[in-house]
Amino acid sequence: MTVKIVNLKVNGVDKALMAEPGTTLLLALREHLGLMGAKRGCAQGACGSCTVLLDGDPVVSCLVPAVTVDGAEVGTVEGLADGRKLSDVQRAFVDGFATQCGFCTPGMIMSAEALLDRNPDPTDDEINEAISGNVCRCTGYEPIVSAIRDAAAARRRASADTASADTASADTASASTASANTGAGQEAQV
Numbered sequence: 001m002t003v004k005i006v007n008l009k010v011n012g013v014d015k016a017l018m019a020e021p022g023t024t025l026l027l028a029l030r031e032h033l034g035l036m037g038a039k040r041g042c043a044q045g046a047c048g049s050c051t052v053l054l055d056g057d058p059v060v061s062c063l064v065p066a067v068t069v070d071g072a073e074v075g076t077v078e079g080l081a082d083g084r085k086l087s088d089v090q091r092a093f094v095d096g097f098a099t100q101c102g103f104c105t106p107g108m109i110m111s112a113e114a115l116l117d118r119n120p121d122p123t124d125d126e127i128n129e130a131i132s133g134n135v136c137r138c139t140g141y142e143p144i145v146s147a148i149r150d151a152a153a154a155r156r157r158a159s160a161d162t163a164s165a166d167t168a169s170a171d172t173a174s175a176s177t178a179s180a181n182t183g184a185g186q187e188a189q190v
């Protein structure tokens with residue numbers, strides 16, 4: 001059987017692994033790279049527990065042969081937190097009690113991340129559509145939809161705060177430049 005070297009950028013870090021043709025991306029992540037966040041549920045593309053981002057798009061990694069994604073960027077749930085600080089989606093799932101046994105949670109969160117990356121203000125229908133391939137056997141879906149709605153709102157607030165801070169900083173820089181120019185003009189007149 002031909003073994004191929006597969007190079008991936010996983011959560012921003014370059015990785016290389018040896019994969020046989022039957023090695024799935026899920027298997028590569030879990031068993032070759034030790035990233036156990038994506039879960040093996042059905043292994044048939046039906047439950048979504050193995051969802052990761054492949055070049056920004058959500059995929060069921062149990063159906064993706066690793067040898068076909070050489071050179072790709074992969075995002076997993078392990079890459080979301082900043083040290084001990086949870087991402088906005090992770091925080092919303094915790095605060096909204098949107099997880100019970102947790103088996104579906106990494107896949108749900110990655111589907112939510114993909115949605116909010118392209119649509120910062122989704123409707124409930126759009127949220128339902130985004131997680132339509134993710135099955136939860138525990139909580140029911142309302143806390144999950146609610147958590148994604150809350151994460152979207154938190155992300156919009158953070159984005160507005162950043163834009164406002166940038167404007168204030170640009171205004172300060174502009175005032176400083178004007179002041180320096182005025183001062184330079186005064187010196188020139190002396």
Ligand code: FES
Pocket residue numbers: 039040041042043044045046047048049050051060061062063
């Ligand atoms: S384990 Fe991949 S979809 Fe169920």
Ligand code: FES
Pocket residue numbers: 098099100101102103104105135136137138139
């Ligand atoms: S929290 Fe148990 S399967 Fe979703």
